Amino acid sequence: xxxxxxxxxxxxxxxxxxxxxxxxxxxxxxxxxxxxxxxxxxxxxxxxxxxxxxxxxxxxxxxxxxxxxxxxxxxxxxxxxxxxxxxxxxxxxxxxxxxxxxxxxxxxxxxxxxxxxxxxxxxxxxxxxxxxxxxxxxxxxxxxxxxxxxxxxxxxxxxxxxxxxxxxxxxxxxxxxxxxxxxxxxxx
Amino acid sequence: xxxxxxxxxxxxxxxxxxxxxxxxxxxxxxxxxxxxxxxxxxxxxxxxxxxxxxxxxxxxxxxxxxxxxxxxxxxxxxxxxxxxxxxxxxxxxxxxxxxxxxxxxxxxxxxxxxxxxxxxxxxxxxxxxxxxxxxxxxxxxxxxxxxxxxxxxxxxxxxxxxxxxx
Numbered sequence: 001x002x003x004x005x006x007x008x009x010x011x012x013x014x015x016x017x018x019x020x021x022x023x024x025x026x027x028x029x030x031x032x033x034x035x036x037x038x039x040x041x042x043x044x045x046x047x048x049x050x051x052x053x054x055x056x057x058x059x060x061x062x063x064x065x066x067x068x069x070x071x072x073x074x075x076x077x078x079x080x081x082x083x084x085x086x087x088x089x090x091x092x093x094x095x096x097x098x099x100x101x102x103x104x105x106x107x108x109x110x111x112x113x114x115x116x117x118x119x120x121x122x123x124x125x126x127x128x129x130x131x132x133x134x135x136x137x138x139x140x141x142x143x144x145x146x147x148x149x150x151x152x153x154x155x156x157x158x159x160x161x162x163x164x165x166x167x168x169x170x171x172x173x174x175x176x177x178x179x180x181x182x183x184x185x186x187x188x
Numbered sequence: 189x190x191x192x193x194x195x196x197x198x199x200x201x202x203x204x205x206x207x208x209x210x211x212x213x214x215x216x217x218x219x220x221x222x223x224x225x226x227x228x229x230x231x232x233x234x235x236x237x238x239x240x241x242x243x244x245x246x247x248x249x250x251x252x253x254x255x256x257x258x259x260x261x262x263x264x265x266x267x268x269x270x271x272x273x274x275x276x277x278x279x280x281x282x283x284x285x286x287x288x289x290x291x292x293x294x295x296x297x298x299x300x301x302x303x304x305x306x307x308x309x310x311x312x313x314x315x316x317x318x319x320x321x322x323x324x325x326x327x328x329x330x331x332x333x334x335x336x337x338x339x340x341x342x343x344x345x346x347x348x349x350x351x352x353x354x
Contacts, residue, residue, distance in 0.1 A: 046273025049243030052235075053274060056247020056255075059208075059233075080236025084244065088233060178278040182250045 002140055004098060004160045005029055010140070011067075011096075014148055017188075018065040019181070021054035023047075025104035025165035026069040035171065037184035044174040048077025051095055055085060058093040058152075061185060065092050065148060072099040072119065073111045079122065085153040086127030093152040100162045108162055123155040130154035191354040192324050194223045200331035201230060201256060204283075208233055210245045211258035216287040220258065220353040238263030239270030245282055246274040260287035261308040271315065271344070281338035283331070284346045286319075291350040312346065319346040 008026070012033040019038045022030040027041040042050030054068035075081075075097050085093065101114035120133040130150060134140045134157065147156060170177060197220060201209070210233045213221040224232045235241045238259045245255040264271070264286055275282040290302025312319050318337050320330050330347055338345040 044273070045277060046239070046243065046270045049239060049270050049274055052240045052243035053247040053250075056244040056249075057251040058247075059244075060248045060251025060253040078237070078240055078243075080240050083236055084233070084240065174277050175279050178250060178280075182252075185251055 001161045002134065002136065002158050004100070004158075004163055006137075007140060007158055007160065008033060008069075010144055011147060014144055015067075016148070018067050018148055019054075019057060019061070019185075020067045020069065021050055021057070022069045023050040023074050024071045024168065025100075025163070026071065026098055027168040027170065028165065030069060031170065037180050040177060040181045041168065041170040043168045043170050048074050050074060051081045052078060052084065054095075055081060055090060055093055057185075058090040059088065062090070062092055064185075065094065066090075067094045067096065067147065069096050069098060071104070072097055072101065072117075073103045075119065076111060076113070076117075079126075082123050082126035082128060082155070085155075089153055091152045093154070094147055094150070095153070095155045096147070097155065097157045098160050099157055100160045102162050104163065104165045105167050108164070119157045120155070123157075128153055128155055131157075133157040133159065135159040190324060190351040192322055192327060192349065192351050194220050194353045196324075196327050197331075197353060198223060198227065198230070200328040203328060204256075204331055204335045205254045206230055206256045207253040208245070208248055208255040209258055210235060210241045210248070210255050212238055212241065212260070212263055213258075214260040214287045214289065216260070216289075216349050216352045217258050217285065218353070237266065239267035242267055242270040242274045242282075246278055246280050249280050249282060250278070255282065257282060257284040258287075259284065260304075261289050262304045265304070265307060265311060268311075268315070275344045276315070279342040280344065281335070281342055282344040283334045283338050284317075284344060285322075286346050286348050288348045288350045295350075308348075317344055317346050319348055321348050321350055324351070
């Protein structure tokens with residue numbers, strides 16, 4: 001199993017100017033590493049729709065990499081996004097599914113199908129070709145650079161240990177976070 | 189039955205700089221989608237469920253595009269939290285075309301009660317979505333007004349399709 005915090009630190013180390021959309025239990029750990037204009041915490045939005053939001057940004061910004069940090073609970077709420085990813089093939093889009101089997105921020109209740117759902121198989125079945133499931137540090141390190149440079153649409157499933165992350169509290173209200181990202185994209 | 193000209197509608201989209209139509213077709217919008225699929229300058233993005241349309245269109249807008257959502261009233265009802273959490277909370281001036289399934293029976297005494305129709309306008313009012321009814325004779329001005337309303341409030345607005353596109 002992978003450690004979420006270690007994986008995020010490694011991703012942060014190779015990240016340059018990519019847009020990173022974080023969600024739910026990933027939002028505050030990512031914000032602790034980076035909380036600039038190109039970091040968007042999809043919190044106070046709608047659970048399950050951070051990935052499709054990120055895909056929309058990627059489609060509108062085809063020359064810029066967009067990385068979505070999705071939880072397994074959020075992914076289950078909008079599996080259709082995988083089909084849309086496969087159909088419209090944004091080469092600049094990386095979806096990471098952090099699979100811990102729980103709704104972490106509400107007390108770590110199990111998600112439906114915890115431990116039995118195969119997210120990589122679902123992604124492949126949706127029509128996405130570049131899919132990789134990562135279960136240990138050596139696999140993760142070997143695939144790390146691909147997260148920011150591989151041809152999308154691509155999906156990485158991080159098999160992570162459950163942690164005890166509380167309710168995310170971003171530093172800015174949602175309206176200001178949105179405006180900050182939009183302004184940053186207009187300026188670059 | 190009245191119909192709405194697809195070519196007039198697409199011209200109205202172009203006037204507003206629409207880059208993407210995101211949504212799910214229904215009987216009323218069927219012809220619109222068929223023509224859009226043959227159109228080069230406006231990209232159609234089909235989604236599996238209407239909530240996804242709101243998230244994706246919001247991302248497109250933040251990324252600098254001008255999306256327009258086309259869904260049926262049934263889909264709007266399904267997509268409540270996605271609407272609330274993405275274009276509404278994120279203050280996106282997103283224009284929607286919403287198919288008014290059941291309009292004939294609901295407004296014109298057609299006999300059959302379709303709760304997709306009876307729920308629609310109260311829901312739009314409750315969700316604070318300003319709306320107009322599509323008028324074939326005035327659709328360009330109506331689209332322009334819907335975009336103006338959305339931009340002036342930084343919130344979504346809607347045009348209701350009570351007739352089929354042709």
